[in-house]
Amino acid sequence: MTAVISPAEQLALPAQTVERLTKRAAAGGAAAVAVHAPATGVKIGDLPQSSVADIEQAFATAREAQRDWAARPIAERAAVFKRFHDILLDEQADILDILQTETGKSRPHAFDEVGDVAVNSRYYAKVAAGLLDPHKRNGVLPILTQTTEVRRPKGVVAVISPWNYPLALSASDALPALIAGNAVISRPDNQTALTALWANEVAERAGLPAGVWQVVLGRGREIGGEVIARADYVDYTGSTATGRTIAAQAATRLIGCSLELGGKNPMLVLDDADIDKAADGGIRACFSSAGQLCESMERIYVHTDVYDEFVQKFVALVDEMKLGANLAFDSDMGSLTFQRQLDSVSAHVDDAVAKGATVLTGGKARPDLGPYFYEPTVLADVTDAMAVYRDETFGPVVSIYRVASDEEAIAQANDTAYGLNASVWTRDTKRGRKIAEQLRSGAVNINEGFIAAWGSIDAPSGGLGDSGTGRRHGADGILKYTDSQTIAVQHLLPIAPLPGMSDEVWAKTMTLAFRGMKLLGLK
Template identity: 75%
Template sequence: MTTVIPQPAGTASSTSSERALPVELVKRLAARAVAGGAPSVEVAAPATGSKIVDLPQSSIEDIDKAFATARIAQREWAARPIGERTAIFKRFHDLILSEQSEILDILQIETGKARTHAFDEVGDVAINARYYANASKSLLESRGRNGLLLFLTQVNEIKRPKGVVTIISPWNCPLALSASDAIPALIAGNAVISRPDNQTALTALWANELAERAGLPAGVWQVVLGRGSNIGGELISRADYVDYTGSTATGRHIAAQAASRLIGYSLELGGKNPMLVLADADIKKSAEGAIRACFSSAGQLCESMERIYVHTEAYDAFVKAFLAEVAKMELGADLAYNSDMGSLTFDRQLTAVSAHVEDARAKGATVLAGGKARPELGPYFYEPTVLADVTPEMSVYRDETFGPVVSIYRVDSDAEAIEQANDTSYGLNACIFTRDTSRGRTIAAQLNSGAVNINEGFIAAWGSVDAPSGGLGDSGTGRRHGSEGILKYVDSQTIAAQHLLPVAPLPGMSDETWASTMTFALRAMRFLGVK
C-alpha cells in the first residue's frame, strides 16, 4: 500500500514534488496503537480520495489493557527526577526538527493542508517541548508557604501528578493538539492515553514513536483508536483528568461526564473569531495578515478569523487590498512549499462550508471572492471566500463555519466594532490591526476573548507559550500553555508541620484565655503585615 499526493491541476504551482508514505511506515505506525479488538476503518487522503490505511480500532478490552499498563508505568515514571523527564523532551525537541520532513508528509496526506500550515504544527510542538523542558522544574518544585503561627508552623506545598490523563484530540491540528498537550502532562509525571481522530491517527502515532525514541519509557504514553461515540465514554470513565479539543456540543457532554466522576477537565472548543481593522491601520499589513488569519489550514482552525469589522475610513482600501491578496492565493496540497492553501479534510466540511455560502447568497449576501468548490483540484477543495452584506438571518453570521469563509462588515467607530465583535456566545481569539499598539491594547481589554492579537491574526498569542491559551463562554474552559498548561495536570498537596507548641490551649489554660491570646496574636500579625 503506497499513498501518493500528486500535484493538483488548476491554480496550484507549476512545480511538483510527488512523494509517498512508504508502506512500511504506515504499517509500523498503525501497529503502535493499542487496538485491533474492534473492526478496522478505512482512512483516505482528503486531497485525492486515495486510501491511506485500514486503521485498527480499539475495543473495551484494548482500553482496559492500555489503562492497566499506564497505571503501572506511571508510578515508575513519576518517581524519576524531573531533570530526567525534561531531558527526554529536550531530545524530543531536537528530533522533531531534524526529522520534520517525514511528519510534514504525513500531516499533509492525512489533513490535505498546505505544507506551510503543516510546518506551523511542527514549530508548535518544538516550542512547547522547549518551554516545558526548561520551565517545568520551577513550576513543579516544592514551595514553602506561610504557616498559621509564625515560626511555629512550617508549611510546604508539593505537586502530585493526577495519574493517567486522557487526551482527546481533533483532526484539524493532529500534531500540535496531541503532542503539545501530552508534553506538559508527561513532564508533570502523568501517564497519557491519547485518542486522536481516526483521520489523523498516523500523525499522533508518529509523535508517540518519536517520544519513545527520545527516551520516554514504553507504556507511559499510549494511543487508542476509535470514534468518540464508541470509546469516548470509556476513556473518561477510567481517566484521572480529561483534556479535550473539539466542538462545543461534545465539550458539554464531556464536561458532564467528568463532573459526574469529580475529575478535572480542560476544554478548548469552537470559535467565531473577530478581526478589527481600525481607521489608522496599515492597509497592506492588515490585508496580508487577514490572509493568514482567515485561511491558514483552509480556515479549519478554532483560532481562525471568520468576521472582519473595518472602520468606514479604511473599508474601501482594505477590501481592495484584501481581495487582491486573495486573488493571488494558489491552491494545492502537493508535498512542497508551493501552495497557499490546501484542501478541506472531510466531505462534511465541504458540505457545511457550501451550505453557509449558499444560504448567505440566497438571502442577499455579496460574494466578493471565491464561493465555490474546486473538484478539479481534489474532492474537498473550496476557494477562499469573502462575503459582504451578511445579515443576522444568515447562518454564516453567527454559526461557526470552520472553513475558508470570512464575512466583512463596515463599522463607524471603535465602539461599534467592539460591540459587534462581542455579539457572540464564543470567546476564543480575536485580533486588531492598528498603527497605535497602545490604543490596540485598550480595545483588546474590552473584547470578550481568551486571546487578542495586535497586528497578527492568531500565531503571536498562540506561539507565545509562556502565556495561557484558552476560551471564554462557548469556547471552553481551562488553559493550555504557560504555568496553567502544566499545573492543570497536578494536584497541590499541603504538608504542615507544627513545632514546639500545639495549636490548642496550653496545659492549665482555659479556652477563654486561649481565645484572648489568639485574638492578640491575630491583631499583631495584622499590624505587622504578616501574610
C-alpha cells in the same frame, strides 16, 4: 482568480510507514477502518480500531508504567523532551509528509504544527522543575508552622485530540502531562491517527519508557466514553457540543477536564491601521489550514474610513493565493479534510448568497483540484438572518462588516456566545490594548491574527463561554495535570490553648496576635 498548483499524483504514504506506525496503537480488537488522503482521495491504509478490552489493557499498562515514571526526577523526565525536540526538528520532513497527507493542508501550515510542538517541548522541559518542585508557603503561625505545597501527578491523563491540528493538539497537550509524571492515553481522530502515532514513536526514541504514552483508536462516539470512564483527567479539543458531553461525563466521575472548543473570532481594523499589513495579516488569520482552525478569524470589522481600501487590498491578496497540497512549500492553502466540512462551508455560503450576501471572491468548490478543495471566500452584506453570521463555519470563509466607531466594532465583536480569540489592527498599540481589554475573548492579538498569542506559550491559552474552560500553555498548562498537596508541620506549640489557659484567654491572645501580624505586614 485564485491561482492553482496541481496536487501530486500520489499523496498516499508508503505502506511500510503505515504498517510501522499502526502497529504502535493499542488496537486491533475491533474492525479496521479505511482512511483516505483528503487532497486526492487516495487510500492511506486500513486503521486498526480499539475494543473495550484494548482500552482496558492500555489503562492497566499505563497505571503500572506511571508509578515508575513518576518516581524519576523531574530533570530526567524533562530531558526526554529535550531530545524529543531535537528529533522532531531533525526529522520534520517525515512528519510534514504524514501531516499533509492526512489533513490535506499546505506545507507552510503543517510546519506551524512542528513549530508549536518544538516550542512547547523546549518550554516545559525548561520550566517544569520550577513549577513542580515543592514550594514553601506561609504557615498560620510564623516560624512555628512550616508549610509546603507539593505537586502530585493526576495518574493517567486522557488526551482526546481532533483532526485539524493533529500534531500540535496531540503532542503539545500530552508532553506537559508526561513531564508532570503522568501516563497519557491519547485518542486521536482516525483521520489523523498516524501523526499522533509518529509523535508517540519519537517520544519513545527520545527515552520515554514504553507504556507511559499509548494511543487508542476509534470513533469518539464508540470509545470516547470508555476512555473517559477510566481516566483521572481529560484534555479535549474539539466541538462545543462534544465538549458539553465530555464535561458532563467528567463531572459524573468528579475528575477534572480542560476543554478548548469552537470560535467565531473577530478581527478589528481600526481607522489608523496600516492597511497593507492588516490585509496581509488577514490572509494568515482567516485561511490557515483552510480556515479549519478554532483560532482563525471568521468576522472582520473595518472602520468606514478605511473600509474600501482594506476590502480592495484584502480581496486582491485572496485572489493571488495558490491552492494545492503538494508535499512542498509551494501553495498558500490546501484542502478541506472531510466531505462534511465541504458540505458545511458550501451550505453557509449558499445560504448567505440566497439571502442577499455578496461574494467578493471565491464562493465555490474546486473538484478539479481534489475532492474537498474550496476557494478562499470573502463575503459582504452579511446579516443576522444568515447562518454564517453567528455559526462557526470552520472553513475558508470570512465575512467583512463596515463599522462607524471603535464602540460599534467592540459591540459587534462581543455579540457571540464564543470567546476564544480576537485580533486588533492599529498603529497605536496603547489604543489597541485598551480595545483588547474590552473584548470578551481568551486571547487578543494586536497587529497579528492568532500566532502572537498562541505562540507565546509562557502565557495561558483558552476560551470563554462556548469556547471552553481550562487553559493550555503557561503554568496552567502543566499544573492542571497535577493535584496540589499541602504538608504543614507544627513545631513547639500546638494551635490550641496552652495547658491551664481558658478558651476565652486563648481567643484574646490570638486576637492580639492577628492584629500584630497585620501591623507587621505578614500574609
